[in-house]
Amino acid sequence: MVVRDIEPVVLDLDRLEQMAKSDYYNPYTAFDWPEAIEADRPWMSESLTTLAGTEMWDELTRDQQLALTRYEAINFFSLNIHGIRELLSEVVMRIHERAYAGVSEFLHHFIGEENEHMWLFAEFCLRYDGKLYPAQPRLAAGSMDHLSPPARELVVFARVLIFEEIVDHYNAYMATDETLPRIAREINRVHHQDESRHVAFGRMMFTGLLEQVARRDPAEIPVIAEYLEDYLQYSIATLYNPAAYRDAGIPDALNLRRRALEHPARRAAHDQVLKRTRRFLNRSGVSVGGSAA
């Protein structure tokens, strides 16, 4: 692939590169995987499940509640795997493009770390549940074809950033949730640590590419903002997987999913998850909806 018509992206990444080196660990040997993990503990924090705060949660039996935390943990890790895989492939294509020569050192760290994250999440899912949830269907058709080259590049890196920030909200909370089995907590903790570097990098990339878009054609910014708002909503909705409800023995999964997505308590929870990202985008001049302003 050739990225044309964008100026070289120049960022000061010395500190992040140093941290990537000094924080490096071998994920294949760093964890002590127990044979099995306790079924009487939540695998995902109860307050982070998709029914938390609603009467739909209260109506479940305790066994269903615990099962839901297990299958939503598997769904969360599966989403990570598929999300990373898709975004990583975009980054791999760009690593030695001329425009990205100044950031390719960090991109090497990024790619290596994301590959390891995929392994880590898949290992958890396969060991303890014997499966991943399949990726959601996607349309390959490029809905960005009408944008200029820098705007398209901005969208690619913005999607990486948004995805990472949303995931990080969950990781940061679960990293210290003592109700979780130790291995689940550990995975969330190390991922949170690595992602803090990725998020810092992603925000710098976003700002750099946005400047190029603004110089070239500021009229594209509202179009990008609209797409990113949709992407925020889309990302939240992927957490609500009817297959996880079915696996947890909860009937009428699609109807439940629809009701949960619209529930006021859930809307407030979504605002919490997206707050930091919305604030960043709005302050950058990309106005996304902000009930969480």
Place this chain on the structure above:
Amino acid sequence: MTTEAMRSVQEFILGRNPKLDRLDGDFDLIDSRAINSLAFVEFIFLLEELAGEPIDPEDLDLDDFRTLNAIEARFFTQKAA
């Protein structure tokens, strides 16, 4: 049932595309981006719910979703038999 389901399908699409005021049966929903990549998952879930049958995400034929006519034929007619 079929008509009612197809009305829900239309409402979903029009609701997300304020610039469209009507939909012809052979209008290409995908090329026109009336259903874009981000809306596609929601659309699949809606069809599953209306048709009462699961759709395997790993085994989709895009042409079944391309137009209202195709959707009606695939999900809301032949099962009557």
